[in-house]
Amino acid sequence: MSVDFLRLIPTAPQLVPDTAAQQMTLQLFKSFVPQADRVYLRVTDDVEFVDPGSNLEQIFCPVCLSYLETRWWQQAMDTAYCTRFNELMVIVPCCGAVCSLNDLRYECPAGFARFILEARQPNTELDNSQIHLLEQMLGCPLRKIWAHY
Ligand SMILES: [Zn+2]
Numbered sequence: 001m002s003v004d005f006l007r008l009i010p011t012a013p014q015l016v017p018d019t020a021a022q023q024m025t026l027q028l029f030k031s032f033v034p035q036a037d038r039v040y041l042r043v044t045d046d047v048e049f050v051d052p053g054s055n056l057e058q059i060f061c062p063v064c065l066s067y068l069e070t071r072w073w074q075q076a077m078d079t080a081y082c083t084r085f086n087e088l089m090v091i092v093p094c095c096g097a098v099c100s101l102n103d104l105r106y107e108c109p110a111g112f113a114r115f116i117l118e119a120r121q122p123n124t125e126l127d128n129s130q131i132h133l134l135e136q137m138l139g140c141p142l143r144k145i146w147a148h149y
Pocket residue numbers: 061062063064065066092093094095096097
């Protein structure tokens with residue numbers, strides 16, 4: 001059986017909102033996905049790659065929009081992993097631009113975070129106004145990631 005996760009992460013990988021804001025935002029998020037199996041938040045010591053599961057397909061350069069080879073990306077990820085994803089800056093092979101792995105154009109959004117809001121089998125979509133409310137409560141912009149396994 002396949003399973004879907006709706007994940008929300010700060011756009012800044014290192015950002016962890018304060019505890020009170022985390023809890024209030026979790027309650028609000030729960031109210032937006034009442035049919036979910038489970039809704040929770042995770043805070044990790046190290047930055048994690050928040051993947052879209054089998055939705056991870058093509059990745060493009062954010063500057064010149066060229067397709068990035070999976071092999072190049074894997075190598076860049078391995079190198080970044082050695083720094084526990086503290087160092088995400090890379091030089092893209094297409095146009096030589098310096099950018100963050102967090103800012104590559106993932107065909108389905110992905111990202112890096114230490115703070116993750118997650119709903120398992122939410123059975124619904126969040127609209128922009130709901131995300132905006134969560135952002136206001138949390139005090140930072142969020143990225144929405146749908147993961148499919
Ligand atoms: Zn490029």
